Amino acid sequence: MKLLIKGGRVIDPKGVIDDNLDILIENRVVTKLGKSIKGTGCKVLNVKGHVVFPGLIDMHVHLREPGREDQETIETGTRAAVKGGFSSVVCMGNTEPPVDNEGIVGLIYAQARDTGSANVFPAACITMGKKGETLTEIGSLKKAGAVAISDDGNCVMNSNLMRRALEYASMFKIPVIDHCEDVSLSGDGVMNFGSESVRLGLKGIPAASEEVIVARDIILSAMTGAHVHLAHISTAGSVDLIREAKAKSINVTAETAPHYFTLTDESLKTFNTNFKMKPPLRTEKDRKAILKGLKDGTIDAIASDHAPHVKHEKDVEFNFAPFGIIGLETSVGLSMTSLYHKKILTLMQFAERLSLNPAGILNFKNKGHLSEGADGDVTVLDIDKEWTVKEEDFVSRSANSPFVGWKMKGKAVVTVVSGKVVYNELS
Amino acid sequence: MAKKVWNGKNLLGLEELSAGEIIHILDTAESFREISTRSIKKVPVLRGKTVVNLFFEPSTRTRTSFEIAEKRMSADIVNVAALGSSLTKGETLIDTVKNLAAYKIDILVIRHSVSGAPHMLAKRLDASIVNAGDGLHEHPTQGLLDIFTMRQKKGKIEGLKVAIVGDVLHSRVARSNIWGLSKLGAEIILVGPPTLVPREFEDMGVKIVHNFDDVIGEVDVINMLRIQLERQNKNLFPSLREYSNLFGLDDRRIKKIRPDAIVMHPGPINRGIEMSASVADGPFSVILDQVTNGLAVRMAVFFLVNGGSKIRSML
Numbered sequence: 001m002k003l004l005i006k007g008g009r010v011i012d013p014k015g016v017i018d019d020n021l022d023i024l025i026e027n028r029v030v031t032k033l034g035k036s037i038k039g040t041g042c043k044v045l046n047v048k049g050h051v052v053f054p055g056l057i058d059m060h061v062h063l064r065e066p067g068r069e070d071q072e073t074i075e076t077g078t079r080a081a082v083k084g085g086f087s088s089v090v091c092m093g094n095t096e097p098p099v100d101n102e103g104i105v106g107l108i109y110a111q112a113r114d115t116g117s118a119n120v121f122p123a124a125c126i127t128m129g130k131k132g133e134t135l136t137e138i139g140s141l142k143k144a145g146a147v148a149i150s151d152d153g154n155c156v157m158n159s160n161l162m163r164r165a166l167e168y169a170s171m172f173k174i175p176v177i178d179h180c181e182d183v184s185l186s187g188d189g190v191m192n193f194g195s196e197s198v199r200l201g202l203k204g205i206p207a208a209s210e211e212v213i214v215a216r217d218i219i220l221s222a223m224t225g226a227h228v229h230l231a232h233i234s235t236a237g238s239v240d241l242i243r244e245a246k247a248k249s250i251n252v253t254a255e256t257a258p259h260y261f262t263l264t265d266e267s268l269k270t271f272n273t274n275f276k277m278k279p280p281l282r283t284e285k286d287r288k289a290i291l292k293g294l295k296d297g298t299i300d301a302i303a304s305d306h307a308p309h310v311k312h313e314k315d316v317e318f319n320f321a322p323f324g325i326i327g328l329e330t331s332v333g334l335s336m337t338s339l340y341h342k343k344i345l346t347l348m349q350f351a352e353r354l355s356l357n358p359a360g361i362l363n364f365k366n367k368g369h370l371s372e373g374a375d376g377d378v379t380v381l382d383i384d385k386e387w388t389v390k391e392e393d394f395v396s397r398s399a400n401s402p403f404v405g406w407k408m409k410g411k412a413v414v415t416v417v418s419g420k421v422v423y424n425e426l427s
Numbered sequence: 428m429a430k431k432v433w434n435g436k437n438l439l440g441l442e443e444l445s446a447g448e449i450i451h452i453l454d455t456a457e458s459f460r461e462i463s464t465r466s467i468k469k470v471p472v473l474r475g476k477t478v479v480n481l482f483f484e485p486s487t488r489t490r491t492s493f494e495i496a497e498k499r500m501s502a503d504i505v506n507v508a509a510l511g512s513s514l515t516k517g518e519t520l521i522d523t524v525k526n527l528a529a530y531k532i533d534i535l536v537i538r539h540s541v542s543g544a545p546h547m548l549a550k551r552l553d554a555s556i557v558n559a560g561d562g563l564h565e566h567p568t569q570g571l572l573d574i575f576t577m578r579q580k581k582g583k584i585e586g587l588k589v590a591i592v593g594d595v596l597h598s599r600v601a602r603s604n605i606w607g608l609s610k611l612g613a614e615i616i617l618v619g620p621p622t623l624v625p626r627e628f629e630d631m632g633v634k635i636v637h638n639f640d641d642v643i644g645e646v647d648v649i650n651m652l653r654i655q656l657e658r659q660n661k662n663l664f665p666s667l668r669e670y671s672n673l674f675g676l677d678d679r680r681i682k683k684i685r686p687d688a689i690v691m692h693p694g695p696i697n698r699g700i701e702m703s704a705s706v707a708d709g710p711f712s713v714i715l716d717q718v719t720n721g722l723a724v725r726m727a728v729f730f731l732v733n734g735g736s737k738i739r740s741m742l
Contacts, residue, residue: 195630199442201542201563201602271543316519317541319562 002026003419004039005378007048013351014054014369023052025376025419033370045421047380050413053351054370055087055119055377057358058328060152060177060231060255060303063089063120065111066104067096072308072397074108075115080306080328080396082423085412087377088119088367089306089328090358092152093130100125100136102144109145117422118415119377121362123148123177126165130154135165142172147362150177152231155213157183162217166226175253175361177229178217180238181279185209190319192265192280200268202318205280207235214238218245221252229361230254232305234279236289243298253361254293255301258327258334261290263402273314273321274402277307295344300357304331308398326396330389330403332381336410340383347383355379376419380426385411437549437556438728440565441606449607453575456720456727462499463722472730473502476533481523482559483509483539488694489559489569492718493536496725502534524548534732537561542599555732563597568728569693570603572721574611576713577648579720580689585612590642592618592674593652593701594663596625600693601652605631616642619674622663639674643683650691651676651701667700676702681711689713 003025010021010033017033024032024039063077072080074091081089091108093099099108105122112120124146128134130153138149149169156162156178169176186205191197193204214230218241221228233239233256245252259277264284267275275281293299307324314321335354339345345353359368366375389406391399415423431447441449462470478497482490490506497504507527520539527535534555537545542562549556560566578584589608595601595617605628608615615633617624624635636642643649654670664670671677676690681703684690690702690711698704707714 193627195627198596198625198627199602199631201561201565201599203563271546312519315521317539317544317547319541 001419002039002042003376003416003421004037004042004044005052005416006044006046008050008052008380010052010370011347011351012054012370013348013356015371016348018348023370023378025416028376028418030370030372030374030376033372045414047414047426051347051381051383053379053381054355054368054374055415055417056085056332056354056379057088057367058086058304058306058331059090059301059358059362061089061091061306061328062094062308062324063091064095064308066107070397071310073115074111074120076395076397077306077308077328078112078116078118078120080326080394081118082415082417083395083412084329085332085379085381085415086118086328087379087415087417088121090121090123090147090362092150093123093125094153098125098130099123099146100128100130102140105141105144105146118417121147123150123152125149126151126156126176127161132156132158132161135161135168138169138174139172142174146174148175148177148229150179150231152177152179155179155181155183159216159220163220163224166220166224166228170224170226173363175227175229177231178213179231180210180213180217182209182212185212190276191268192282194265194283196265196268202268205278207237207282207286210235210279211237211241214241218242218250218252222248222250225251227251227253232257232260232279232303233293233299234260234282234286234290236286239289239293239298243293243296246298253300254298255303256290256294256299257303257305258331259325259402261287261294262334262338263287267402271318272402273316273318274325274400276318276321276323277305277325278323291344294339294353300353300361302331302335302353303358304328308396309400310398311400314400324400326394326398326401329394329396330401332412333387333389333408333410334403336381336383337408341409376416378414378416379412380414381410382413383410385409385413387411433731434734436732438567438732439545439549439556439558441567441570441603441610442565444610446610449571449574449610452571452724452727452731453578455731456571456575456723459726459730460720460723462726463719468499469501470499471501473497473500473733476502476733477530478502478504478534478536479527479532480504480506480536481527482507484560486538486559489538492721493559493725496722496729499722500726500729502729520544520548521551524552528552528554534729557728557732560599562599563602564599565603566599567603568721568725569600570607571728572717572724573600573604573650573691573693574607575720575724576691576717577689579716580713581647584608587613587648588616588646589613589648589650590616590618590646591650591652592639592676594623594654594658595619595628595652596623597655597658598652604650605633609633616646618642620664639680640683643680644685646688647685648689648691649676649684653693653695654697654701656697671700675700676706678703678705681706681709684711691717693717
């Protein structure tokens with residue numbers, strides 16, 4: 001099976017290519033990148049006027065399967081992914097049961113193969129049952145196909161255990177992803193601690209809750225030399241700590257989510273539970289620091305932290321609602337609207353944050369670029385397409401998004417996974 | 428121009444009201460005060476109207492006040508307490524309220540432990556909602572009755588120096604006082620330890636003082652907040668003994684207050700902790716006036732959410 005993607009403006013952040021080129025994909029792999037490729041016996045996809053990227057990677061999503069198929073399944077979650085422009089996703093291990101053994105890793109791969117539209121890469125737990133007590137069999141999990149380990153949703157609060165996880169995992173070259181949250185500082189907080197929480201009478205989660213653990217993880221990474229990846233960074237203090245660590249060549253990478261560069265805790269004044277997530281929306285000062293961190297490369301990646309919850313779970317009193325929002329179908333739109341069109345990121349940097357860097361962090365050698373031999377994953381964007389987020393348009397099983405009604409500029413129009421067109425709104 | 432007449436459908440908080448609207452409610456309450464002194468304490472303002480008191484937190488004082496106000500307005504009343512209701516059977520708040528709405532009730536009085544619960548309902552209910560306290564957020568009728576009492580005793584609000592003392596962080600009474608008083612031009616001083624009065628309150632335009640004795644001699648009003656006894660187990664202060672020494676209004680400290688100052692408390696009082704019995708019952712205390720005025724304020728609120736501005740003749 002051959003696919004020829006013709007006439008687009010190709011952005012390849014690895015080869016630093018920005019040119020009108022054609023791409024030939026044969027047997028799931030890019031075999032040719034060049035001018036006016038003549039393919040014979042090919043399916044031809046004309047993308048003239050659009051921008052072609054190496055397949056985008058959302059390295060932090062929750063697909064909820066197994067366990068909470070009422071919220072999302074691998075089938076619906078990957079349909080949301082490819083509609084949003086992502087050819088690959090990393091699904092976190094806080095399923096029910098959690099991904100702490102090879103069996104669950106195998107189950108996720110089997111479901112993805114049978115029902116999925118995008119590449120699905122499971123992250124396994126750092127500790128058994130995500131309880132923060134004993135390490136999982138990281139070697140076996142890696143062998144079964146886990147691409148990262150994380151107790152996401154929970155922070156590894158025991159510093160010595162985190163140290164051991166970093167040391168032990170480093171021999172497998174598997175990234176350790178930490179959800180940075182000192183739970184004693186978070187307490188029963190439901191939003192950012194600050195003027196807004198004091199005003200609304202909602203209990204606050206201070207920025208320090210994240211920053212204390214970011215600092216700790218940086219110190220442990222420096223001590224062990226092991227790579228630590230910091231998930232969903234939300235505060236100015238964290239950005240400063242990571243920038244400083246990188247200046248000292250400490251082996252740390254970081255991601256943020258679109259809501260941290262588009263929203264602040266002022267949105268909470270409506271008590272709308274679709275603004276409730278962890279870490280919480282912070283202040284305007286933090287939002288600006290996140291933008292700066294994205295621009296200067298302190299923050300390596302943008303990941304949505306797609307966290308589906310069914311309507312009746314969110315349609316309750318603020319304190320009782322679960323944390324989290326969906327993001328797969330709005331991440332590209334928000335990044336294009338608020339980063340590219342606001343001149344925070346160039347298209348090349350956009351491709352780095354959403355494809356090349358996640359591939360690098362996850363050791364995906366054949367993703368994040370389009371040179372010959374790369375995996376046949378491609379995302380095509382109409383960078384000027386204006387559209388409005390509508391609840392009824394979500395293909396995710398859940399619709400808990402604070403962005404319903406938002407006007408966006410920039411949208412994925414074609415997504416190709418392993419040489420197969422899995423989403424196409426051009427034809 | 429700020430509105431001078433309040434004809435809102437709901438009373439959710441004082442934050443969203445203008446100074447003129449607050450004054451309109453206070454002035455309306457003045458005319459309701461007299462009703463409770465009549466031998467027949469009843470006016471037909473809410474005749475044929477159904478009022479539901481939906482209380483998700485135990486309350487004796489506030490609920491009694493609302494209920495007496497409703498009865499004196501001739502409303503038909505239903506009391507729903509959370510305990511023993513469908514809520515302990517797993518029904519959501521939205522479902523409970525949809526059921527009440529199906530009865531075509533006219534006014535819902537709600538108290539809830541979660542900030543914003545009445546605001547969530549206000550978007551989906553045709554009936555008027557009166558917030559009787561939501562989480563740590565607002566307790567607007569308490570704020571109004573406090574301000575009403577201050578105005579009654581001191582003649583005005585503008586320029587008044589008001590100390591709010593104690594657990595401000597966990598107090599919806601404090602927040603409603605802060606909103607209402609600051610809109611009417613009072614100067615507000617919050618007194619308490621930084622654990623209970625974090626500096627973030629300064630963004631609401633108030634002053635924060637940690638030494639009660641520094642300000643006690645200069646304020647016109649001291650509004651003492653109730654301390655919840657379980658807070659001492661959360662390391663917000665080390666012991667009730669130390670709290671009482673630092674922030675209690677006892678017989679020693681009361682000697683320092685201005686001779687024309689008044690002492691308030693939203694109740695119920697922990698006697699011997701936030702104030703001594705002799706202060707609570709002493710000459711500076713206006714605590715029972717607050718209770719009496721609470722009735723007039725709540726009657727005024729019912730009158731106004733029921734479209735009262737147009738039907739004054741019914742008084």
